[in-house]
Amino acid sequence: MNFILELVVSIFLLIGGGFILVGSIGLMRLPDFMMRLHAPTKATTLGMGGLLIASMILFTLREPGHISVHELLITIFLFITAPVSAHMMAKTALHQKLKMISRTRGQELIDPASQQLAPKQSLEQGNDGVSVKS
Amino acid sequence: MLAKPRFRWLPMPYHSILLFVTWLLLNNTVAPGHLVLGAFLAWGIPMLTSGLSHPQPALHKPIKTLRYALMVLGDIVTANLEVARQVLGPLDQLHPALVALPLDIEGDLPITLLASTVSLTPGTVSSEVSQCRKFLYIHALTMKDEAELIATIKQRYEKPLMEIFSC
Amino acid sequence: MSLFWIPLLPALGVLAPIFSDRFGRTSCAFATAAAPALALLMLLFKAPAVFRGETLIASVEWVPALGMQLSFRLDGLAFLFALLILGIGLLIILYARYYLSSKDSMGKFYAYLMLFMTAMLGIVLSNNLIQLWMFWEMTSISSFLLISFWHNKTEGRKGARMALTVTGAGGLALLAGLILIGKIVGSYDLEVVLQNGDLIRNSSLYPVALGLVLLGAFTKSAQFPFHFWLPHAMAAPTPVSAYLHSATMVKAGIFLMARFYPALAGTELWVIVVTLTGLATLLLGAYTALFKHDLKGLLAYSTISHLGLITLLLGMGTELAAIAGIFHIINHATFKASLFMAAGIIDHETGTRDMRRLNGLWKFMPHTATLAMVAAASMAGVPLLNGFLSKEMFFAETLLQHTLGSLSWMIPVLATLAAIFSVAYSLRFIHDVFFNGEPIDLPKTPHEPPRYMKVPIEILVGLCLLVGIFPAFIVGGLLHSASYAVLGGEVPYYSLSIWHGFNLALVMSIVAMFLGVVIYHNRRKLFKFQSQFPETDAKLVFERLIQCMVRGSVRIQQFFENGSLQRYLFLLFMMVAVFSAKPMLQLINTAGDRPELPLNGIAITLAVILIFSAVATVIWHRQRYISLLTLSVVGLVVSVAFAYFSAPDLALTQLSVEVVTVILLMLALFFLPQQTPKESSPSRVARDLGIAALIGGVFATLNYAIMTRSGISISDFFIDNSKPGGGGTNAVNVILVDFRGFDTFGEILVLGIAALGIFKLINRMKVSMPSGDIKGRNWTKDSHPMILRTVSQSLLPLALLVSAYIFLRGHNMPGGGFIAGLITAVAIILQYIAHGVDWIKPRLKINYQWAIAIGVLISAVTGVGSWLFDRPFLTSWFDYFHLPWIGEFELASAIAFDLGVYITVVAATLLILANLGKLTTTHRPTVEEKR
Amino acid sequence: MEMLFALCVGVLTTCGVFMILRSRTFPVVIGLTLLGYAVNLFLFSTGRLSINSAAIIGSTTEYADPLPQALVLTAIVIGFAMTAFVVILAMRGRGDLGNDHVDGRIPEHSSLSDKERK
Amino acid sequence: MLSFTVIVVSIMVVVALILNLWRLFAGPDLADRLLALDTMYINSIALIILLGIWLGSTLYFEAALLIAMLGFVSTAALCKYLLRGDIIE
Amino acid sequence: MSHLVVLPFLLPIFGGLLLLLPPIQNALNHQRIFAIFTSILLILVSATLLHTSYTQGTQLYMLGGWQPPFGIALVADPLASLLVLLTAILGLAAILFACSGDDETGMYYHTLILLLIAGVNGAFLTGDLFNLFVCFEILLIASYALLVHGGGKHKTQASLHYVILNLVGSSIFLIALGILYGMLGTLNIADMARKLPLLTEDDQLLVKVAGLLLLVVFGLKSAMLPLHFWLPRTYASASAPVAAMFAIMTKVGIYSIFRVHTVIFGENAGNLAFMAQYWLWPIAILTLFMGAVGALASSNLRLLTANMILISIGTLLVGTAIASEQAAGASFYYLLHTTFVSAAMFLIADLISRQRGKAEDRFVQARQMKQRDLLAGLFFIAAVAMVGMPPLSGFIGKALLLQSADSGAAMLWSWSAILLAGLAAIIALSRAGTTLFWRVSSINDEGEKVPTAKLIAIVMLLSCSPLMVIFAGPITAVTTTAAAVLHDPALSVDALLPTITQQLGGY
Numbered sequence A: 001m002n003f004i005l006e007l008v009v010s011i012f013l014l015i016g017g018g019f020i021l022v023g024s025i026g027l028m029r030l031p032d033f034m035m036r037l038h039a040p041t042k043a044t045t046l047g048m049g050g051l052l053i054a055s056m057i058l059f060t061l062r063e064p065g066h067i068s069v070h071e072l073l074i075t076i077f078l079f080i081t082a083p084v085s086a087h088m089m090a091k092t093a094l095h096q097k098l099k100m101i102s103r104t105r106g107q108e109l110i111d112p113a114s115q116q117l118a119p120k121q122s123l124e125q126g127n128d129g130v131s132v133k134s
Numbered sequence B: 001m002l003a004k005p006r007f008r009w010l011p012m013p014y015h016s017i018l019l020f021v022t023w024l025l026l027n028n029t030v031a032p033g034h035l036v037l038g039a040f041l042a043w044g045i046p047m048l049t050s051g052l053s054h055p056q057p058a059l060h061k062p063i064k065t066l067r068y069a070l071m072v073l074g075d076i077v078t079a080n081l082e083v084a085r086q087v088l089g090p091l092d093q094l095h096p097a098l099v100a101l102p103l104d105i106e107g108d109l110p111i112t113l114l115a116s117t118v119s120l121t122p123g124t125v126s127s128e129v130s131q132c133r134k135f136l137y138i139h140a141l142t143m144k145d146e147a148e149l150i151a152t153i154k155q156r157y158e159k160p161l162m163e164i165f166s167c
Numbered sequence C: 001m002s003l004f005w006i007p008l009l010p011a012l013g014v015l016a017p018i019f020s021d022r023f024g025r026t027s028c029a030f031a032t033a034a035a036p037a038l039a040l041l042m043l044l045f046k047a048p049a050v051f052r053g054e055t056l057i058a059s060v061e062w063v064p065a066l067g068m069q070l071s072f073r074l075d076g077l078a079f080l081f082a083l084l085i086l087g088i089g090l091l092i093i094l095y096a097r098y099y100l101s102s103k104d105s106m107g108k109f110y111a112y113l114m115l116f117m118t119a120m121l122g123i124v125l126s127n128n129l130i131q132l133w134m135f136w137e138m139t140s141i142s143s144f145l146l147i148s149f150w151h152n153k154t155e156g157r158k159g160a161r162m163a164l165t166v167t168g169a170g171g172l173a174l175l176a177g178l179i180l181i182g183k184i185v186g187s188y189d190l191e192v193v194l195q196n197g198d199l200i201r202n203s204s205l206y207p208v209a210l211g212l213v214l215l216g217a218f219t220k221s222a223q224f225p226f227h228f229w230l231p232h233a234m235a236a237p238t239p240v241s242a243y244l245h246s247a248t249m250v251k252a253g254i255f256l257m258a259r260f261y262p263a264l265a266g267t268e269l270w271v272i273v274v275t276l277t278g279l280a281t282l283l284l285g286a287y288t289a290l291f292k293h294d295l296k297g298l299l300a301y302s303t304i305s306h307l308g309l310i311t312l313l314l315g316m317g318t319e320l321a322a323i324a325g326i327f328h329i330i331n332h333a334t335f336k337a338s339l340f341m342a343a344g345i346i347d348h349e350t351g352t353r354d355m356r357r358l359n360g361l362w363k364f365m366p367h368t369a370t371l372a373m374v375a376a377a378s379m380a381g382v383p384l385l386n387g388f389l390s391k392e393m394f395f396a397e398t399l400l401q402h403t404l405g406s407l408s409w410m411i412p413v414l415a416t417l418a419a420i421f422s423v424a425y426s427l428r429f430i431h432d433v434f435f436n437g438e439p440i441d442l443p444k445t446p447h448e449p450p451r452y453m454k455v456p457i458e459i460l461v462g463l464c465l466l467v468g469i470f471p472a473f474i475v476g477g478l479l480h481s482a483s484y485a486v487l488g489g490e491v492p493y494y495s496l497s498i499w500h501g502f503n504l505a506l507v508m509s510i511v512a513m514f515l516g517v518v519i520y521h522n523r524r525k526l527f528k529f530q531s532q533f534p535e536t537d538a539k540l541v542f543e544r545l546i547q548c549m550v551r552g553s554v555r556i557q558q559f560f561e562n563g564s565l566q567r568y569l570f571l572l573f574m575m576v577a578v579f580s581a582k583p584m585l586q587l588i589n590t591a592g593d594r595p596e597l598p599l600n601g602i603a604i605t606l607a608v609i610l611i612f613s614a615v616a617t618v619i620w621h622r623q624r625y626i627s628l629l630t631l632s633v634v635g636l637v638v639s640v641a642f643a644y645f646s647a648p649d650l651a652l653t654q655l656s657v658e659v660v661t662v663i664l665l666m667l668a669l670f671f672l673p674q675q676t677p678k679e680s681s682p683s684r685v686a687r688d689l690g691i692a693a694l695i696g697g698v699f700a701t702l703n704y705a706i707m708t709r710s711g712i713s714i715s716d717f718f719i720d721n722s723k724p725g726g727g728g729t730n731a732v733n734v735i736l737v738d739f740r741g742f743d744t745f746g747e748i749l750v751l752g753i754a755a756l757g758i759f760k761l762i763n764r765m766k767v768s769m770p771s772g773d774i775k776g777r778n779w780t781k782d783s784h785p786m787i788l789r790t791v792s793q794s795l796l797p798l799a800l801l802v803s804a805y806i807f808l809r810g811h812n813m814p815g816g817g818f819i820a821g822l823i824t825a826v827a828i829i830l831q832y833i834a835h836g837v838d839w840i841k842p843r844l845k846i847n848y849q850w851a852i853a854i855g856v857l858i859s860a861v862t863g864v865g866s867w868l869f870d871r872p873f874l875t876s877w878f879d880y881f882h883l884p885w886i887g888e889f890e891l892a893s894a895i896a897f898d899l900g901v902y903i904t905v906v907a908a909t910l911l912i913l914a915n916l917g918k919l920t921t922t923h924r925p926t927v928e929e930k931r
Numbered sequence D: 001m002e003m004l005f006a007l008c009v010g011v012l013t014t015c016g017v018f019m020i021l022r023s024r025t026f027p028v029v030i031g032l033t034l035l036g037y038a039v040n041l042f043l044f045s046t047g048r049l050s051i052n053s054a055a056i057i058g059s060t061t062e063y064a065d066p067l068p069q070a071l072v073l074t075a076i077v078i079g080f081a082m083t084a085f086v087v088i089l090a091m092r093g094r095g096d097l098g099n100d101h102v103d104g105r106i107p108e109h110s111s112l113s114d115k116e117r118k
Numbered sequence E: 001m002l003s004f005t006v007i008v009v010s011i012m013v014v015v016a017l018i019l020n021l022w023r024l025f026a027g028p029d030l031a032d033r034l035l036a037l038d039t040m041y042i043n044s045i046a047l048i049i050l051l052g053i054w055l056g057s058t059l060y061f062e063a064a065l066l067i068a069m070l071g072f073v074s075t076a077a078l079c080k081y082l083l084r085g086d087i088i089e
Numbered sequence F: 001m002s003h004l005v006v007l008p009f010l011l012p013i014f015g016g017l018l019l020l021l022p023p024i025q026n027a028l029n030h031q032r033i034f035a036i037f038t039s040i041l042l043i044l045v046s047a048t049l050l051h052t053s054y055t056q057g058t059q060l061y062m063l064g065g066w067q068p069p070f071g072i073a074l075v076a077d078p079l080a081s082l083l084v085l086l087t088a089i090l091g092l093a094a095i096l097f098a099c100s101g102d103d104e105t106g107m108y109y110h111t112l113i114l115l116l117i118a119g120v121n122g123a124f125l126t127g128d129l130f131n132l133f134v135c136f137e138i139l140l141i142a143s144y145a146l147l148v149h150g151g152g153k154h155k156t157q158a159s160l161h162y163v164i165l166n167l168v169g170s171s172i173f174l175i176a177l178g179i180l181y182g183m184l185g186t187l188n189i190a191d192m193a194r195k196l197p198l199l200t201e202d203d204q205l206l207v208k209v210a211g212l213l214l215l216v217v218f219g220l221k222s223a224m225l226p227l228h229f230w231l232p233r234t235y236a237s238a239s240a241p242v243a244a245m246f247a248i249m250t251k252v253g254i255y256s257i258f259r260v261h262t263v264i265f266g267e268n269a270g271n272l273a274f275m276a277q278y279w280l281w282p283i284a285i286l287t288l289f290m291g292a293v294g295a296l297a298s299s300n301l302r303l304l305t306a307n308m309i310l311i312s313i314g315t316l317l318v319g320t321a322i323a324s325e326q327a328a329g330a331s332f333y334y335l336l337h338t339t340f341v342s343a344a345m346f347l348i349a350d351l352i353s354r355q356r357g358k359a360e361d362r363f364v365q366a367r368q369m370k371q372r373d374l375l376a377g378l379f380f381i382a383a384v385a386m387v388g389m390p391p392l393s394g395f396i397g398k399a400l401l402l403q404s405a406d407s408g409a410a411m412l413w414s415w416s417a418i419l420l421a422g423l424a425a426i427i428a429l430s431r432a433g434t435t436l437f438w439r440v441s442s443i444n445d446e447g448e449k450v451p452t453a454k455l456i457a458i459v460m461l462l463s464c465s466p467l468m469v470i471f472a473g474p475i476t477a478v479t480t481t482a483a484a485v486l487h488d489p490a491l492s493v494d495a496l497l498p499t500i501t502q503q504l505g506g507y
């Protein structure tokens, strides 16, 4: 029982730690800001989820009769805020017209996006897309 | 469509429930004392803050909401495995793109939820909402086909959200 | 006790002229004269006792800590001086009644005069050294007022300031001297001091004490080289000169020497210093007087000369010389006062005091001329006048002394020389003014002054004659009792008669007369000889000296206080470095005996992050936004460190404060330049790094030394009593709200005041805003991004719930009112960030100012509540209750206290941030238009 | 561990003092904040370092000294109030004096002028 | 086993922190530094949770929760500054 | 149980806070009346406290009911009570003076003054070193806010220096506190005094660092050299009633030096006994010198007054340097005197400025003041008192202090420095007075007449000087007792730590 508990907790911990590390590696490795943004936003957030689940399991099962679910709150909180933070930073990057690597497609959208306008030339394409869908 | 305070003394019922649950989560307990205290706070805090909130479309399908949440959770896990592979793998195989996603969904909360979902799931980060609220600009870490991406998002996330908020 | 009334009456008399001024000049004069007249009468009633050799003393306790009694003493010397002060003072009052013009404020003049009279009486009647000094300095102050009475004249202002500076300086020296004497003797009581002359003279401090006392005396009595202020004090109205420079102010110095004669005189030091000073002054005054064209200037130098003469006499150290000195005090007072008054009449009637223009006045004012000539003759030492008698005694004493050893013969020779000049200038005073041809374009046509203006002169000249002819009868008793007091015992035999036979002294007199006339006759050659020397105006020299001092001061000050904060801070840090490094150099064991915690890689890495971030903050401090980010990392690591080292409360607090601070700094950054220019030179950077590293090194060493030492602490008490005594298991929180709740109360007060102060600062702030960011990009138009808005809104209730949670558990678990307050505040700030001030304002109608007051008041009232139970402020109360179904719960007054903390924190933070935000809202459109 | 802690305090102090000696208000404020961290850590450490001994009665057997923690808490709050004031004062200074030099005027020998001034 | 895992995971987190710090210093843009800081906030939550697991204590939960909340506000404000200059308007 | 001791702290806080709330907050007149009422009440309370502590001995008040050294104790000995009374009187004057207009030029004037008083009183009364820090911060933050009252470039600029310097000072204070707590394990001043001798010689060196750092902190507050630079500009740019109130601020520093360096590092401190003396002597002399230089260099009356404060600080530092009971008593008397007089002088300078047009209080020729005789009279009295000339209070203070120097070196240094600074003061003030009042270019009737409230405030402060002479006996009796209590370990240490069996833990 104790071993299994420890094992489960350890697995979750390792998953969490791994994703956290991946997030930071991405942050370091990826070539432009918009790409770097992906790594921490997703990987780190998930990694945190892993850690928190580990903590939850550990503290709940360690002592009988004691439950520890409050870690859930941090998880929920992170899942609510992380995309918003990412959105704000992406918005900033667009506004500041940060350089994206040259092979990035759709760079012509930077201008309308940073001014919060509709994508002029791609408007027709977009309509096409909708019509295709319907 | 906008939710009006249905009960004067319980201005934000969903919030209240959420707060009540949160209180119990925070305290790791369902002891009677905390039930009372939690109920009190879940009632009192919305009373104080209701003035500070924009009216938002009401949730119409709680069950669907839950199902949506679980689906997103699953996508997050798979998305992350994908991202991990991409981050650790050779970078020159990544083909980032900026995409304008045309929106059918309306309302601040639904759009926000969609944007958040997009940010948390496969290789995309929502970057900007156009002023007319008709387009969501998305940055993709790597994209094969723009139309496919747009279609996936609209199909997988926008549609259920529209159902949830019945708009 | 009636002794008190003698100085007290003139003191009360200060008020008389102020109130009687409006009833006319004569009434004012009479009202003013009443008090001194009464005092004089009372003094005269004491005469028999004094003449019997008694010393009358009256005293009351005043400042025991200073050994200072209010104590008056009347002996012969005091009697003599009091008589002169009051008697001549009354005459001056009468004289001034006619002298002052209707433009002058008579009330003010008389009030100052009375003040001065009080001070003088105080000096001569004091029986306590400190009290004596008190009155001494009062004469400086009141004479300042009198000399500068005509303050619209530059002369008057500068003369008065010079007199004040010189006599004031002397006064300070005197104070030191008197305290020194008091320390030697162990008492400031004059009686005791005078009885312990030998003790003082044998003390090792005697030379210092003597020097300081003499410094006081010499400056006051215008002795060389401090004589220069006196001629410039002549800018005063003539009654003032007549009073101050004949009988009072300048005689105070003489009085001092006479007063301390039994205690200080008789040593070789005394003899040499006093004698030589007197001699120099005597000669210098006499010589210079001859060349003064100003009538009062001549009298001023003559006064200096006569003061030198008296000083010389007191210095010679023989008893008879001292008696001669006292006799000359009387005589000089009478003839000099009358001469000044005569000069005043001449000035008054002719409009000038320049002897080159004043000629042949005999024809215009024969009566005044007669009086002046008699007085001048007395000054010259003409027989049958009082000046002759004391001068004869002076000559006789110069012949008897052996002050200068084998050079003692020089004194009678020089004395005769001085007498020659004294005859010459007296002659000039008579001849040049009243005869010597016709006056040269006088501003007014001279005539005799009003009748009563001459009465004071008549009285004084009468005295000159009477004393000159019947010395023993008129002043015998007075002189004897005064001498008795000065000599502090038996008075040797001396003869007060006109004729002592044909002796060497008489020869000296005759020689002086003769040569005086000769010199005056040949004055033009002498004037010509003198004119080749550049005349140094003491006033100019003095002014230049003062200017020099001021300019030097300005330079010194500007050198040190260049208005540079960096310099001030550097000095502050230098001081810290020196103070803390010096003892550390002596410390033997850096590390103590306490075992250290083992290191681990994670801690090292965190420390590395902290250090790198701190250093990066410094390196990138010119790019302010980046430094803000690195600073945040430092704060984050510090918080983690607090958590790591078992201080969860601190971690929570540090975190929340950190975020609010960063928000605040960002708000500020918007209005400040976003980059710092490079200003420091490399050497400055090196210097600053040096001092910074020194302090850092010392603090680190200190820190290490303390941490590794095992020590004692009162902390166990808090652990033991936290639960039973404070009702909470979180000892930190119990300390905050209970054991040391007073600190916390003060802390929220600080926060509240800071918020009020900041609001005050913001209230009138003019700000300039950048229209674009650091790279010149315009700001986005999307002021409140929709997604942020939507999410923040949902987070608010959640955050409030969390802060309620933190608040409620604080007493037992990490948390508490402060942290809860900051969480609430941050949550609301987020709303401000997301929605903007304009949106929040109508929706959140809280008067933060009131909320701050209420918050602090809640805490205070909770504290005061314990008074109801007869317990001290902030005594806490708690108890456990049981409710069915809910179970046991605790209620504590600390919760109410903490609620006050919570409210204050929320309100203060929001008052600051929300108002800072508002600052731009109104201006913003104009900035946008500019783009 | 103590040595490492002291090293951090020393570095923070050094950085803080150096920044306080700069000529513009913002770096000075940053310096004051850094010095504040150093001081708080210093004050905190006078209760000696210990791990897993938070002063929550009943949570462990050994308790860290709660008193310095309470003192640091007070010091943090006061420091925050003071920092807030000085920050706003710096803004006010820029508004009133036209530059952000701590002396309110840019010394003449400085080759760089306040470019941001409007 | 658990304690060993905790140490390993802690090292992973600390390495992540170092990488973040590198990005914070290297930039190149302000947004990169900001992203690095935001990630450091999250990573320090992880560190504190690990500390709690390591010590078997739940006393550090609030600190983690607070970092999550406050880190978000801080990031939002820092973004707002880059976007608008004025964070409260 | 009597709560008298805590009242001088609480009363102004309640008063100040109620001023922020309706109904008082609504009208300025209500605020004024309430503020005046509060400060009069404060004077009564303080006087009662002084009487109690003088007749019945030191009053100990254990806040929260916790015994010292565990809880915070307020210690109302005669010295603290005397200074509390001084503060109350000064506060009334500052409030009264401002009632005719100065309180309208910015917000919260009366509240801030009252809270400043609370901080000052707290600093005087507390027996706990950390609480002293907190009280310092209260009075400092209130002073920051007051300093900018009225607005204007100069105030902002002076505030920047003042605030930054003091923030650094606060940091140093905390470091010193940390060392003291780390080595002695207590925060109570009396307890520190008791535990210091128990340390080894080596450990005492660390405490010595703390003591010297505290000297820096207190020196910064009291403006001793070379930490005085903030003072002239700060005082000269503050609005008049604020500057007057600030006259007490430097005294808090001096008081703290006396409190800490007499009680903790006093006779019983072994190797550390009076260790600050070594530094205090040169500092005191240099402070006097710079004060004198500053006085001579001053170009306006406010600056001159500020420099006169510097001289008075130097004089008081001489008192601390002599470090004897007698010197302490003398210093306390002088402290009272100089506070009243310099405060009055700041107020007078303001009146003068308002009647001299553009020349304000600068030493240049200008038009004649509308009420020259009145102002000249007030100035004259203040000046005489300030330079320490009889018959006003300065001379007694100075004489007491000179008298207390007991060794030859002490006499030489203290006397020459104090007396020469006095001479410089005479020169400077006589120049100032003659220029301001007598060098008149034109006579016109412009300028406002002195409002009655301002006059009352000044007369109240000025009359303290002659009263201190007339009642010099009883007042010196109090100051002597205050010094005796401070210097008596039985009274200043043992009596404050009642019957505790100390169970001391260790690390």
Ligand code: NA
Binding pocket: C354, C355, C356, C357, C358, C359, C431, C432, C433, C436
């Ligand atoms: Na002539």
Ligand code: NA
Binding pocket: C916, C917, C918, C919, C920, C921, E086, E087, E088, E089
């Ligand atoms: Na704003």
